[in-house]
Structures are given as structure tokens and as C-alpha cells.
Amino acid sequence: xxxxxxxxxxxxxxxxxxxxxxxxxxxxxxxxxxxxxxxxxxxxxxxxxxxxxxxxxxxxxxxxxxxxxxxxxxxxxxxxxxxxxxxxxxxxxxx
Amino acid sequence: xxxxxxxxxxxxxxxxxxxxxxxxxxxxxxxxxxxxxxxxxxxxxxxxxxxxxxxxxxxxxxxxxxxxxxxxxxxxxxxxxxxx
Numbered sequence: 001x002x003x004x005x006x007x008x009x010x011x012x013x014x015x016x017x018x019x020x021x022x023x024x025x026x027x028x029x030x031x032x033x034x035x036x037x038x039x040x041x042x043x044x045x046x047x048x049x050x051x052x053x054x055x056x057x058x059x060x061x062x063x064x065x066x067x068x069x070x071x072x073x074x075x076x077x078x079x080x081x082x083x084x085x086x087x088x089x090x091x092x093x094x095x
Numbered sequence: 096x097x098x099x100x101x102x103x104x105x106x107x108x109x110x111x112x113x114x115x116x117x118x119x120x121x122x123x124x125x126x127x128x129x130x131x132x133x134x135x136x137x138x139x140x141x142x143x144x145x146x147x148x149x150x151x152x153x154x155x156x157x158x159x160x161x162x163x164x165x166x167x168x169x170x171x172x173x174x175x176x177x178x179x
Contacts, residue, residue: 007099008099011099011102011103014102014103014106014133014136015102015106017106017129018106018109018110018129018133021109021110021113021125021126021129022109022110022112022113027119027121027122027125030113030122030125031125034125034128034129038129038132041136042132042135042136045099045136045139045140046136046139049139049140049143052143053143056148057148058142058143058146058148058151061142061148061151061152061154061155062139062143062151064151064155065135065139065151065154065155065158068155068158068159068162069132069135069158072158072159072162073128073132075162075166076128076162076165076166076169077128079165079166079169079170079173080121080124080125080128080165080169082169082173083121083169083170083172083173084119084121086173087172087173
């Protein structure tokens with residue numbers, strides 16, 4: 001029951017992030033929508049799956065996947081934002 | 096669980112629309128990262144429903160390889176040689 005509630009909240013976060021990626025006007029706004037709500041949604045769905053599957057090797061693998069995604073997703077968001085900012089800033093100054 | 100899988104597939108396809116129609120290259124990289132996140136979560140839901148723990152090894156490998164690819168592309172585009 002608790003697992004299903006967590007999975008439902010996480011799916012809602014993922015859908016909100018999808019609407020944000022599709023509808024927001026700027027690249028930085030889309031990065032905000034993607035980076036923040038994807039972390040929350042993915043983390044909640046994986047925690048819900050861990051709660052549902054109990055103390056098994058599947059739960060251990062889901063925990064490793066959760067740690068990997070929670071470490072790597074902010075790094076990717078930061079790298080894309082820095083790349084877009086550096087290029088657009090210097091390109092506008094040059095022309 | 097079927098409802099969750101259907102919603103994740105719908106989110107994956109909607110993000111692929113942004114990947115095909117993104118105005119700038121950073122939009123495409125961002126959409127690729129978001130689509131790979133949704134695919135990883137969808138595969139994790141399927142693996143937990145099937146009860147096979149060796150699916151999760153492949154999912155962890157895919158997440159790591161996708162992270163490295165997106166990071167390398169972003170660092171390439173930071174030098175301004177790929178998008179002109």
C-alpha cells in the first residue's frame with residue numbers, strides 16, 4: 001500500500017516534468033523542470049519498488065540504481081546548463 | 096502497475112517529441128537525458144514486476160553508459176565545435 005502510494009506520487013512528478021519539458025519556453029526553464037522533478041519522480045518510484053519487493057536481491061539492485069541516478073542526474077543537468085550558458089554568452093558577445 | 100507502465104511509456108514518447116523538434120542542440124541533449132531516465136525507470140518497474148534480478152545489472156550498466164555519453168557530448172559542445 002505504501003509502495004503503491006510512493007509509486008503514484010513519483011509517476012505524478014515524472015508527468016509534471018514531461019509537461020514542463022514540452023511546454024516551457026526557454027532552455028534554462030526546461031533544465032529546471034527536467035532536473036528537479038525527474039530526480040524526485042525517479043527516486044520516489046524506485047523507493048516504492050524497493051518497499052514493494054521487500055528484502056530481496058532485487059531490492060539491493062534497485063538501491064544501487066537509485067544511488068547511481070541520484071548522483072549522476074544533477075551532474076548531467078549542471079553540465080548541460082554550463083555548456084548552454086558558456087556558448088550562448090560568448091557567442092552573443094562576439095557578434 | 097499496468098497504469099504506471101502506460102504512463103511512463105506516454106512520458107517517454109512525449110519527451111521523444113521534444114528530442115525530434117528541439118530548437119537548439121542543448122534541447123536535444125536534455126531531451127535525450129530525460130528520455131533515458133524514463134526508460135531506466137520503466138525497465139526497473141518491469142524488472143521488479145518480473146522478479147528477475149539480473150535484469151537490474153543491465154539497467155545499471157545502461158544508466159552508467161547513458162550518463163557518460165551525455166556528459167561527453169555536453170563537454171564537447173562547451174568548446175563550441177559541434178553545433179556550428
